[in-house]
Amino acid sequence: MKIVTALGARPQFIKASVVSAEFARHPQVQEVVVHTGQHFDANMSDVFFAELGMAPPAYNLDIHGGTHGAMTGRMLEGIERVLLQEEPDAVLIYGDTNSTLAGALAAAKLHIPVAHVEAGLRSFNMRMPEEVNRILADRISTWLFAPTDEAVAHLQREGMDAQRIHQVGDVMYDVALHHGQRTAAREDGALKRLELEKGGYILATVHRAENTDVPERLDAIMQALAHVGAEIPVVLPLHPRTRGVLEAQGDLQALAQQIRFVDPLGYLDMVELEQAAALVATDSGGVQKEAFFHKVPCVTLRDETEWTELVAAGWNHLTPPTGKKAIISAMRAALGSQGKVVQPYGTGDAASRIVRCLRSLT
Numbered sequence: 001m002k003i004v005t006a007l008g009a010r011p012q013f014i015k016a017s018v019v020s021a022e023f024a025r026h027p028q029v030q031e032v033v034v035h036t037g038q039h040f041d042a043n044m045s046d047v048f049f050a051e052l053g054m055a056p057p058a059y060n061l062d063i064h065g066g067t068h069g070a071m072t073g074r075m076l077e078g079i080e081r082v083l084l085q086e087e088p089d090a091v092l093i094y095g096d097t098n099s100t101l102a103g104a105l106a107a108a109k110l111h112i113p114v115a116h117v118e119a120g121l122r123s124f125n126m127r128m129p130e131e132v133n134r135i136l137a138d139r140i141s142t143w144l145f146a147p148t149d150e151a152v153a154h155l156q157r158e159g160m161d162a163q164r165i166h167q168v169g170d171v172m173y174d175v176a177l178h179h180g181q182r183t184a185a186r187e188d189g190a191l192k193r194l195e196l197e198k199g200g201y202i203l204a205t206v207h208r209a210e211n212t213d214v215p216e217r218l219d220a221i222m223q224a225l226a227h228v229g230a231e232i233p234v235v236l237p238l239h240p241r242t243r244g245v246l247e248a249q250g251d252l253q254a255l256a257q258q259i260r261f262v263d264p265l266g267y268l269d270m271v272e273l274e275q276a277a278a279l280v281a282t283d284s285g286g287v288q289k290e291a292f293f294h295k296v297p298c299v300t301l302r303d304e305t306e307w308t309e310l311v312a313a314g315w316n317h318l319t320p321p322t323g324k325k326a327i328i329s330a331m332r333a334a335l336g337s338q339g340k341v342v343q344p345y346g347t348g349d350a351a352s353r354i355v356r357c358l359r360s361l362t
């Protein structure tokens with residue numbers, strides 16, 4: 001049985017690490033990984049393959065930049081070429097990026113069944129490119145691997161056939177369990193390198209287009225982080241998109257007086273900083289959940305979240321970044337808070353359930 005995995009963005013490398021490791025335990029399954037090139041900097045791509053024990057991708061299409069349409073179109077063409085050559089039994093895609101949509105579309109048009117990991121997530125905000133990508137990918141996937149009960153409910157409400165839906169849990173939880181403990185044994189981790197005290201800083205990430213591409217929102221976030229940064233260190237591994245915008249606006253240097261900007265971190269460094277943070281402030285989907293895995297409160301800088309169970313349990317404080325003051329008060333209120341004990345993301349065996357399912361159905 002041959003599976004082509006199409007991926008291209010940082011969170012997809014991280015999610016794929018546990019599923020690819022599981023495939024490797026099944027000699028009957030051959031996995032061929034196609035990297036679209038969507039994320040290409042060493043610290044946005046290569047570091048994850050190296051750190052998480054993944055083989056280098058069999059194909060790298062080296063496609064990045066340009067508009068959404070141009071990028072997705074070129075990916076569609078590139079992935080189709082690989083699929084015609086490899087003739088796989090199924091195509092595996094992750095999440096909600098342009099690489100996800102291109103992989104799904106290329107496969108569906110060739111009548112190759114598609115398996116979607118992280119199916120059923122919804123923000124109900126169609127202005128998000130991620131929402132468009134995930135809805136379309138779900139619609140044309142054969143296997144919908146949903147991480148949560150809520151994701152299952154969304155798929156059911158949209159009329160998806162029950163046989164296609166598999167609640168397997170969240171692969172990010174598998175990754176956290178599998179690699180999360182590795183931070184303890186490291187001697188030169190980010191905490192030490194950045195001279196941070198356990199529990200003595202806030203970890204922030206900002207990269208969603210809805211924040212980076214709207215100057216008032218980005219400004220509200222950065223001003224709030226800078227304000228709080230005068231009281232407690234704020235560390236912000238800077239996504240290339242956000243760096244680009246801040247540099248273009250000429251704001252980076254002034255903000256750097258109060259916010260500790262660092263380059264994007266490898267997964268182990270990132271997890272180490274999450275584990276020891278007093279608070280996480282983020283617009284990332286993955287980082288929201290990782291904060292919860294490590295029992296750290298999280299302020300989510302968005303209008304909505306796909307991970308509503310964490311809001312309900314009191315771990316995640318959803319804060320639309322419409323003004324500096326509201327963000328500052330949300331961060332102050334969340335510091336030191338704890339949510340309820342819940343386990344919405346399964347038991348850490350999502351990868352093996354996915355592989356078992358794919359093996360039994362093709």
Ligand code: UDP
Pocket residue numbers: 010011014205207237238263264265266267268270271283284285286287290
């Ligand atoms: N991450 C990382 N280094 C960083 C920032 C994030 O390794 O500097 C990891 C983070 O731990 C999580 C994933 O990247 O596992 C989240 O990816 P991202 O925020 O880019 O995308 P999203 O989850 O919002 O789709």
